[in-house]
Amino acid sequence: MMAAIETQDLTKRYGRLLAVDRLNLVVERGEVFGILGPNGSGKTTTILMLLGLTDPSAGTVRVLGRDPVREPLSVKRRVGYLPDTVGFYDELSGRENLRYTAALNGQTGRRVEARIEALLEQMGLGEAADRPVRTYSRGMKQRLGLADVLLKEPELVILDEPTLGLDPQAAHEFLLLIRSLKEKGLTVLLSSHLLHQVQAITDRVGLFRKGRMELVGSVPELARQVLGGAFRIRVRAAGPGLEQALGRIPGVLRVTEEAHGYLLETERDLRPEVARAVVEAGGKLFELELEEPSLDEIYRAYFQGVNRDAA
Amino acid sequence: MTRREGSAFSGLGVVFLKEFADQLSGIRMRMLELLIVLTAMATIYAAIQTIKNVVGEDVFLFLRLFTTAKQPLPSFVAFMGFLIPLLAIALGFDAVNGEFQRRTLGRVLSQPIYRDALLFGKYLAGLATLGLVLLSVWLLVTGLGILFTGLVPSGEEVARGLLYLAATLAYGGVWLAVALFFSVVFKNPTTSALAAIGVWLFFTVFWGMIAGMLAPVISPVHYGFPEEILRQAQTELALARISPNTLYAEATLALLQPEVRALGPVLPAQLEGMVLGTPLPLSQSLLLVWPQFAGLIAASVVFFTLAYVVFQRMEIRA
Numbered sequence: 001m002m003a004a005i006e007t008q009d010l011t012k013r014y015g016r017l018l019a020v021d022r023l024n025l026v027v028e029r030g031e032v033f034g035i036l037g038p039n040g041s042g043k044t045t046t047i048l049m050l051l052g053l054t055d056p057s058a059g060t061v062r063v064l065g066r067d068p069v070r071e072p073l074s075v076k077r078r079v080g081y082l083p084d085t086v087g088f089y090d091e092l093s094g095r096e097n098l099r100y101t102a103a104l105n106g107q108t109g110r111r112v113e114a115r116i117e118a119l120l121e122q123m124g125l126g127e128a129a130d131r132p133v134r135t136y137s138r139g140m141k142q143r144l145g146l147a148d149v150l151l152k153e154p155e156l157v158i159l160d161e162p163t164l165g166l167d168p169q170a171a172h173e174f175l176l177l178i179r180s181l182k183e184k185g186l187t188v189l190l191s192s193h194l195l196h197q198v199q200a201i202t203d204r205v206g207l208f209r210k211g212r213m214e215l216v217g218s219v220p221e222l223a224r225q226v227l228g229g230a231f232r233i234r235v236r237a238a239g240p241g242l243e244q245a246l247g248r249i250p251g252v253l254r255v256t257e258e259a260h261g262y263l264l265e266t267e268r269d270l271r272p273e274v275a276r277a278v279v280e281a282g283g284k285l286f287e288l289e290l291e292e293p294s295l296d297e298i299y300r301a302y303f304q305g306v307n308r309d310a311a
Numbered sequence: 312m313t314r315r316e317g318s319a320f321s322g323l324g325v326v327f328l329k330e331f332a333d334q335l336s337g338i339r340m341r342m343l344e345l346l347i348v349l350t351a352m353a354t355i356y357a358a359i360q361t362i363k364n365v366v367g368e369d370v371f372l373f374l375r376l377f378t379t380a381k382q383p384l385p386s387f388v389a390f391m392g393f394l395i396p397l398l399a400i401a402l403g404f405d406a407v408n409g410e411f412q413r414r415t416l417g418r419v420l421s422q423p424i425y426r427d428a429l430l431f432g433k434y435l436a437g438l439a440t441l442g443l444v445l446l447s448v449w450l451l452v453t454g455l456g457i458l459f460t461g462l463v464p465s466g467e468e469v470a471r472g473l474l475y476l477a478a479t480l481a482y483g484g485v486w487l488a489v490a491l492f493f494s495v496v497f498k499n500p501t502t503s504a505l506a507a508i509g510v511w512l513f514f515t516v517f518w519g520m521i522a523g524m525l526a527p528v529i530s531p532v533h534y535g536f537p538e539e540i541l542r543q544a545q546t547e548l549a550l551a552r553i554s555p556n557t558l559y560a561e562a563t564l565a566l567l568q569p570e571v572r573a574l575g576p577v578l579p580a581q582l583e584g585m586v587l588g589t590p591l592p593l594s595q596s597l598l599l600v601w602p603q604f605a606g607l608i609a610a611s612v613v614f615f616t617l618a619y620v621v622f623q624r625m626e627i628r629a
Binding site for chain 1: 316317321322325326329333336413414415417418419420421422423424425626627628
């Protein structure tokens with residue numbers, strides 16, 4: 001089966017500005033893929049090209065095996081898109097807005113009404129369904145947006161900054177909704193700034209900078225590339241010669257002394273070995289903790305590194 | 312290059328119905344309807360007063376309802392010529408940039424329709440709204456006429472009235488296309504409204520003066536020969552006809568006043584054998600205004616095409 005998204009040397013130029021530079025992106029079916037990067041790094045432009053809403057300057061795109069430039073209708077029929085700032089017709093109710101989208105997809109009749117009702121319920125908008133959208137909060141609009149996207153029963157869902165402007169609680173709930181899409185077998189591509197949230201729901205991420213996707217992989221993979229050691233173990237222990245003992249464990253890359261113990265950068269999860277080493281060295285072990293690398297850290301380390309190189 | 316898939320018009324009906332419903336339920340529409348209905352009633356009432364006083368053996372008395380003015384009120388036709396462009400601009404000035412401002416454009420265009428369907432659906436919905444307003448106003452006026460004068464319009468008068476409606480719709484269509492064009496070009500609805508009204512003002516107020524000034528430059532009268540004078544008059548008329556207002560005024564004149572035999576300068580030789588003051592049959596009047604009709608439709612097509620080209624190239628991101 002073809003990948004959900006496949007681009008080859010995809011490039012977009014606006015005059016002299018290179019918005020997207022030779023992007024090679026593959027998103028497998030059933031995957032939740034996050035694209036990250038500072039503003040103006042080409043995330044939205046990439047998304048628009050995937051949907052055929054902007055024509056690429058060079059390179060090829062395949063979305064669900066089709067070319068969005070040549071066959072925009074069959075791509076758009078199977079891809080749901082939630083723009084970064086989603087808007088609705090304020091004077092119409094949530095239900096009427098969804099009805100319009102359904103009609104644009106050629107769906108009318110009783111089956112659609114039932115589906116709209118079910119989606120509104122699922123998004124927690126059952127009460128507000130017949131109120132004009134102008135009375136909706138930002139979070140409600142966002143959920144209506146997701147209902148709007150799911151209405152056409154897409155195979156691929158593209159979400160541009162889905163948690164932008166939501167309060168933490170609403171953002172969290174919204175991400176749970178997104179995560180639930182994966183369980184239904186949908187492929188999800190989302191862009192975001194909120195890194196720890198992306199980390200919680202994505203399978204893989206791609207880091208964008210100045211129109212190029214510079215890093216791609218799962219969070220532990222990226223951590224290994226950017227931070228060196230992929231695993232960090234925090235040891236609270238006391239005893240003589242511990243630093244040397246820990247450094248001798250195979251797989252430990254670096255040992256740093258901290259206030260009440262040591263921070264180890266390791267290739268694998270070496271907690272049992274570390275425990276044994278501490279005990280064998282005659283030390284007292286108080287605490288042993290595997291620290292998950294956070295995407296925030298990777299992101300910051302990566303862009304700092306890059307900026308330092310550039311400067 | 313392969314053909315693009317599917318029909319450019321899929322989704323057209325859906326867009327049309329939604330936009331039509333929006334137009335009809337909008338407050339803007341109700342205000343304008345009220346304005347038009349009030350002015351229509353006022354002018355017709357005034358016309359009826361005048362006609363009652365001078366009631367003669369006029370065959371087309373009913374058509375006089377539309378064209379008779381009583382100081383200080385202008386005639387119904389003059390009022391419509393003034394209000395219809397404003398109505399058309401009001402219906403179209405935020406067609407596309409309104410969607411942009413509300414952030415609905417990206418969402419709508421990510422549905423399986425082409426941009427063609429959105430733009431054309433909006434234009435057709437505006438035109439349908441305009442047609443509906445015109446038809447109701449015309450029926451209202453005709454009804455008032457029957458009520459107050461006790462006359463019943465003849466078949467030809469009804470036909471001429473309907474053709475006048477068609478001409479008015481074509482004229483409104485031009486301004487709707489102009490407004491639509493500016494709504495694509497300018498991101499801000501206020502700017503596009505001002506631009507469209509500016510163009511309308513230019514043609515309404517200034518174009519006549521400019522044509523009058525340009526004609527002597529293009530076709531100067533050096534020796535005072537009749538040929539020279541005629542040529543200058545023709546040049547001025549040709550220039551004036553660039554304005555849709557002129558085309559519409561001429562079409563209205565010939566349709567509602569059957570005794571009008573020519574639009575433009577007439578030589579004495581051409582008047583020979585002519586029975587002045589007798590009305591032309593409908594088919595001949597229609598023949599007379601056919602170029603004006605074609606001109607109005609062409610102007611709509613030109614502006615719509617411009618809007619279409621700009622819209623196809625527009626970046627939809629904020």
